Amino acid sequence: MLSNRLAVVLVTALAPAVWGTTYAVTTEMLPPDRPLLAAVIRCLPAGLLLIALTRTLPKGSWWWRALVLGALNIGGFQALLFIAAYRLPGGIAATVGAVQPLITAALSAALLGDRLTLRTVLSGIAGVAGVSLLVLRANARLDAIGLAAALGGAVVMAFGVVLSKRWVSPAPLLATTGWQLTAGGLLLVPVTLLSEGAPPTHYTVDNVLGYAYLCLIGAALTYAIWFRGLRALPPTSLSFLSLLSPVVATLVGWLTLGQDLSPLQALGAVVVLGSLIVAQTQRARPLTTATAPAGPAPAGTAPADPAPGVRPSALHENA
Numbered sequence: 001m002l003s004n005r006l007a008v009v010l011v012t013a014l015a016p017a018v019w020g021t022t023y024a025v026t027t028e029m030l031p032p033d034r035p036l037l038a039a040v041i042r043c044l045p046a047g048l049l050l051i052a053l054t055r056t057l058p059k060g061s062w063w064w065r066a067l068v069l070g071a072l073n074i075g076g077f078q079a080l081l082f083i084a085a086y087r088l089p090g091g092i093a094a095t096v097g098a099v100q101p102l103i104t105a106a107l108s109a110a111l112l113g114d115r116l117t118l119r120t121v122l123s124g125i126a127g128v129a130g131v132s133l134l135v136l137r138a139n140a141r142l143d144a145i146g147l148a149a150a151l152g153g154a155v156v157m158a159f160g161v162v163l164s165k166r167w168v169s170p171a172p173l174l175a176t177t178g179w180q181l182t183a184g185g186l187l188l189v190p191v192t193l194l195s196e197g198a199p200p201t202h203y204t205v206d207n208v209l210g211y212a213y214l215c216l217i218g219a220a221l222t223y224a225i226w227f228r229g230l231r232a233l234p235p236t237s238l239s240f241l242s243l244l245s246p247v248v249a250t251l252v253g254w255l256t257l258g259q260d261l262s263p264l265q266a267l268g269a270v271v272v273l274g275s276l277i278v279a280q281t282q283r284a285r286p287l288t289t290a291t292a293p294a295g296p297a298p299a300g301t302a303p304a305d306p307a308p309g310v311r312p313s314a315l316h317e318n319a
Contacts, residue, residue: 005232005233005280008229008232008233009229009233009237009241009280011225011228011229012225012226012228012229012233012238012241013241013244014222014225015222015223015225015226015229015241016226016241016242016243016244016245016248017244017245017248018217018218018221018222019218019222019245019248020244020245020246020247020248020249020251020252021218021248021249021252022214022218022249023249023252023253024249024252024253024256024257025210025213025214025218026038026210027257028206028210028257029206029207029209029210029213030207030210030211031200031203031207033196034196034199034200035082035196036078036079036082036188036191036192036195036196037192037196037199038211038214039078039082039185039188039192040185040188040189040192041211041214041215042211042214042215042218042219043074043078043181043182043184043185043188043215043219044181044182044185044186044188044189045185045215046178046181046185046215046216046219046220046223047177047178047179047180047181047182047183047184047185047219048178048182049178049220050174050175050177050178050181050220050224051175051178051179051182053174053178054171054172054174054175054178056171056172056175058171058179059170059171062169062170062171062179065167065169066176066179066180066183067183068163069160069163069164069167069179069180069183070179070180070181070182070183070184070185070186070187071183071184071187072156072157072159072160072163073157073160073161073164073180073184074180074181074183074184074185074187074188075183075184075185075186075187075188075191076156076184076187077153077156077157077160078184078188079188079191080149080150080152080153080156081093081097081149081150081153083145083146083149084096084097084146084147084149084150084153087143087145087146087149088142088143088146088147088150092136092142092146092147092150093146093150094131094134094135094136094246095128095131095132095135095136096147096150096151096154097150097153097154098127098128098131098132098154098243098246099124099128099151099154100154100157100158100239100242101123101124101127101236101239101240101242101243101279102120102121102124102125102128103154103155103158104158104161104162104235104236104238104239105120105121105124105236105239107158107159107162107235108162108165108234108235108236111162111163111166112162112165112166112235114234114235114236119278120236120279123240123275123276123278123279124240124275124279126271126272126274126275126278127240127243127271127272127275127276127279129268129271130243130268130269130270130271130272130273130274130275131243131246131268131272132268133264133265133267133268133271134246134247134250134265134268134269134272135246135250135265135268158239161230161235161238161239162235164227164230165230165234165235173224173227173228173231174224176227177220177223177224177227180223181219181220181223226238229241236279237279237280240275240276240279240280241276241280243272243275243276244272244276246272247269247272247273250265250269251269
């Protein structure tokens with residue numbers, strides 16, 4: 001059992017690790033100042049592709065459930081992330097977003113009957129501290145709207161994770177994943193047109209390759225991996241894995257973009273890794289029959305990853 005759980009954790013961890021590469025792909029390959037367009041291109045085609053492959057549409061209540069989950073996990077989260085990214089330094093946004101595992105733990109206790117233990121709380125606090133060491137800067141400025149957006153993004157994502165565990169989809173995993181990506185992408189389209197205008201008419205080869213990577217690898221593949229992980233892992237354990245994104249983003253920036261890596265940042269990475277390891281060794285209480293519906297395991301929801309197109313100062317936050 002332990003080896004099976006470890007295998008699930010390691011495979012699921014690939015998703016936030018890949019999302020941590022978003023910063024490098026965005027800054028090196030995508031057009032500047034088009035973050036919401038990048039989010040739409042990342043999510044909507046991936047969702048439509050998965051629906052086409054599975055040839056499965058929602059039925060009954062899953063029409064509105066898919067819309068709600070897509071709004072929480074994709075559309076609402078992406079919009080709040082971009083507001084935070086443009087009004088706050090990346091370090092502040094990432095540090096506020098790192099409270100998401102704690103929020104998920106509280107919601108899991110309230111809605112799913114999971115135990116909220118001191119070990120989980122201390123691991124969550126350590127994760128926030130580690131991320132702050134990793135990405136926070138002394139000259140960071142505060143903005144009330146930006147702070148509210150960053151916190152709102154963490155809350156929205158936490159609700160999406162917990163509801164995805166509570167609502168059991170009867171459809172295949174890839175189909176449910178496609179519904180959410182499509183719904184979230186469609187909700188982002190009018191917001192993108194209003195805030196960024198019509199998309200560009202010319203794209204370079206690098207632009208096309210960057211968008212293809214974010215769509216096929218950074219959305220279709222990794223979201224499916226993440227959602228599969230939620231089938232087997234408690235929501236809180238899954239949420240802690242999202243802290244890998246700022247660690248990978250920092251390492252990729254150091255290795256490929258020539259960015260500095262200070263001893264404090266290295267310490268922050270160690271603290272983050274320690275907190276998520278401790279969180280994965282927490283034995284969760286099984287869901288009660290009142291809170292765990294019968295049927296196939298639910299498709300999950302994605303974490304906060306730094307969305308494509310966010311300006312460089314904002315992309316050291318958790319992906």
